Amino acid sequence: MPKAILFDLFETLITEFSDHQRISKRSYDYMALLGISNKEFKQEWGSRQHKRMTGYYPNYHAVLSDILTVQNLPIDHAVIDGLYQERITEKNLPFRQIRADILELLAALKAMKIKIGLISNCTEEEVRYWGKSELAAVFDDVIFSYEVGFAKPDKEIYLLSCEKLGAAPEEVWFVGDGGSSELEGAADAGLRPYHAFWFNTYIQSGFRKLAQPLELLKIIAEQNGDPL
Template sequence: MRVRAAIFDLYETLITEFSDGKRIFRRQQDDPDRLGLSQDEFKREWRARQERRMNGSFPTFHAVIRDILEQRSLSYPHEHVEQLYRARVEEKGLPFQSIRSDILEMLDLLKKRGIKLGLISNCTEEEVIHFGRSPLASCFDEVIFSYEVGMAKPQKEIYLMACERLGVTPEESIFVGDGGSDELRGARDAGLQPYHAYWFNTYIESGFRKLHAPLEVQNILDHH
């Protein structure tokens, strides 16, 4: 069946937070200490709320921090939480400043071929504030952020929502992602053809076909 739509993951597929195996920016290491938590305690609490952060149960960064502190019977330092929020927005904005040229070229070539482009990202509000100001924003016909729609990959419904918005069937669609959040299996279960983006994140293994460079997406279309 002819491919009519290509749906992409965002982080570690179109942009990356890493350079030479390390995050390109880190917040001050004493930030959690100023909340009354150690680094390890804060990480545990943050990760324990991963699913609820992605599906919008916590609508904002501030809501997550408030819940963590309330569960620990700690006070809520408004000024410091706001500083943490601004630092996180800055950190999450950095990957949008250096988008690889071959990724933009790949998206442009797909559009010129008449392929509809969609984006599905498991994310929170502060992680994608800079998306709308980036060159990526104008590339896509539909963008779905998990926190806005109340569901996240690998839930089948989020892929079906993307296809419906694009006006295509799952069978006419490919999904390209680095494999985080079990997203490739989710795409397959929803009826899409999944492909493993293997140009940034090479730590996740899967049984799906690997693409070692963005422009290899073109090869998929040539064989359909």
């Protein structure tokens, strides 16, 4: 039985999608708002992914200001603040509809005295609602990448979580949907990865897949010689 289990957040414990569409139904005309085409904005936003996740930019405003500066476009702080507030609202939505079986899994792990940790590649506005969600009280430790300065699949973020939970990497399992090569990163750090395959099913991996969250309990029971 593992001493601790680490979970990814988005598309593992919560999802931003329903029927392959974003639940926020977001749609922005960046040309009208910022003077940059939607395609160019997507490229500029994506190219700053790692720096956004690791806290290089102090906030959302700094990211957009940098994009506009590079594009030689004027910076309208009121427009940026409006987009920021909308993004906070959008990122709060997944926290309000957490699956019952995920909560059941976490409660069962807690009852088994298994430490529960979270590692999320995220920015400040994406996890504003974390502390008010049903998930927060269950976790023994939480690591948000923007706060610690490194992100999955960097080995250091897994090792930091293990250290904070008082467990050696070989005593720890990691459960995630596979984005950002997080499963490979977990394996490289010495953890045992499991592929969460209940929300996001387009990422493939060679790691054991879990079609449903509660399958994890079956694996633990089997390892204890007590199949469910």
